[in-house]
Amino acid sequence: MAFFTTLTSRTFSHSAMMSNSIKNVTVIGSGLMGAGIAQVAAQTGHSVIMVDIDDALVSKAQKRIQDSIQRVAKKKFGENEEASKFISESLSHLTTSTDAVTSVGSADLVVEAIVENLDIKKKLFMQLDKAAPSHTIFASNTSSLSIAKIADATDRKDRFGGLHFFNPVPVMKLLEVVRIAETSQDTYDAMCGWGKAMGKVTVECKDTPGFIVNRLLVPYMFEAVRILERGDASARDIDTAMKLGAGYPMGPFELMDYVGLDTGKFIVDGWHKEFPDESIFNPSPLLNKLVEEGKLGVKTGEGFYKYKK
Numbered sequence: 001m002a003f004f005t006t007l008t009s010r011t012f013s014h015s016a017m018m019s020n021s022i023k024n025v026t027v028i029g030s031g032l033m034g035a036g037i038a039q040v041a042a043q044t045g046h047s048v049i050m051v052d053i054d055d056a057l058v059s060k061a062q063k064r065i066q067d068s069i070q071r072v073a074k075k076k077f078g079e080n081e082e083a084s085k086f087i088s089e090s091l092s093h094l095t096t097s098t099d100a101v102t103s104v105g106s107a108d109l110v111v112e113a114i115v116e117n118l119d120i121k122k123k124l125f126m127q128l129d130k131a132a133p134s135h136t137i138f139a140s141n142t143s144s145l146s147i148a149k150i151a152d153a154t155d156r157k158d159r160f161g162g163l164h165f166f167n168p169v170p171v172m173k174l175l176e177v178v179r180i181a182e183t184s185q186d187t188y189d190a191m192c193g194w195g196k197a198m199g200k201v202t203v204e205c206k207d208t209p210g211f212i213v214n215r216l217l218v219p220y221m222f223e224a225v226r227i228l229e230r231g232d233a234s235a236r237d238i239d240t241a242m243k244l245g246a247g248y249p250m251g252p253f254e255l256m257d258y259v260g261l262d263t264g265k266f267i268v269d270g271w272h273k274e275f276p277d278e279s280i281f282n283p284s285p286l287l288n289k290l291v292e293e294g295k296l297g298v299k300t301g302e303g304f305y306k307y308k309k
């Protein structure tokens with residue numbers, strides 16, 4: 001099914017599901033998170049442009065969205081014809097582009113989901129700030145960086161915040177909504193309203209490292225690596241222990257592979273640099289070695305475990 005189109009002009013078509021002021025959404029980055037955010041935004045009737053740096057990456061994201069949306073449709077409608085109507089309608093709301101600057105021209109909201117690097121994110125937002133209309137809200141999906149530092153690249157701090165989704169976006173119900181000192185109440189309310197229109201439950205977070213979930217989850221994952229590095233237990237046994245003993249859907253190594261080991265490394269390296277005396281944020285030699293070898297987890301076919309491609 002070839003439902004996707006490349007960007008020409010943004011068509012207006014949104015369903016009654018949307019009760020907030022945000023209709024046109026541009027998602028920058030079409031990796032694990034960007035593709036998921038774009039998919040759910042399209043499923044909930046928003047007009048979406050999904051952007052990445054080249055056509056091959058966009059095509060890869062389109063393939064992932066097609067697989068995922070079929071799972072969502074099956075869960076919602078079973079095998080009946082409503083399912084294919086839902087898929088084609090949703091995907092008709094989604095266009096793609098490889099040009100971030102032109103893709104924000106009619107955006108009400110821009111959600112950035114590119115690599116976890118402060119300088120690269122700032123450079124992007126600096127360019128977008130000049131191109132987007134004045135009413136456009138900017139949000140970063142960063143896992144660990146300071147929203148205030150990213151917002152520093154723009155002249156719209158009152159219209160800037162964090163929208164932190166969870167992987168896989170079509171399944172995970174939570175959205176952390178992060179406000180900085182300058183975020184206006186209107187912006188915060190619009191972000192929360194959009195989160196609800198996306199079918200998510202929102203929680204309010206301050207702009208502190210890791211917000212709520214990652215401040216707890218990342219140290220937990222890195223403690224698991226340290227158990228493995230000390231030779232105290234195998235990755236498989238640690239995963240089994242946390243699934244069967246603590247009720248987690250995935251063990252810490254399965255989860256790190258799922259999130260991406262590069263992303264895990266970016267997070268902990270950043271925090272280690274910022275808080276060198278906090279041993280809980282110490283980098284892991286084992287994780288560094290896997291990343292150096294290009295073993296980034298499920299997305300590359302190998303991380304702590306091997307996956308069928």
Ligand SMILES: C[C@H](O)CC(=O)SCCNC(=O)CCNC(=O)[C@H](O)C(C)(C)COP(=O)(O)OP(=O)(O)OC[C@H]1O[C@@H](n2cnc3c(N)ncnc32)[C@H](O)[C@@H]1OP(=O)(O)O
Pocket residue numbers: 067068069071072074075142143165166167168170171172214217249250255259
């Ligand atoms: C680091 C960052 O900043 C923050 C983060 O994102 S941290 C990571 C947060 N995420 C997690 O903790 C995920 C933990 N894992 C899980 O919740 C579950 O293992 C999982 C939902 C990923 C998969 O669930 P599991 O039961 O193992 O597998 P599976 O049967 O394939 O999937 C369960 C359901 O979800 C659906 N699903 C799973 N992945 C999907 C996807 N990518 N798209 C759409 N649907 C999906 C399946 O279709 C299935 O639907 P069903 O209930 O109708 O059968």
Ligand SMILES: NC(=O)c1ccc[n+]([C@@H]2O[C@H](COP(=O)([O-])OP(=O)(O)OC[C@H]3O[C@@H](n4cnc5c(N)ncnc54)[C@H](O)[C@@H]3O)[C@@H](O)[C@H]2O)c1
Pocket residue numbers: 028029030031032033034051052053057100112113114115116117124141142143144164165166167258259260263
């Ligand atoms: N992986 C997770 O579980 C997870 C969960 C929540 C938040 N996050 C955060 O979301 C962001 C993206 O993470 P991901 O896992 O999707 O990464 P990813 O590596 O899967 O995807 C990032 C994408 O951004 C693209 N990109 C890089 N620079 C770009 C630019 N200037 N313009 C357009 N596209 C660009 C890359 O080509 C890549 O396709 C990071 O900030 C990460 O910390 C990740």
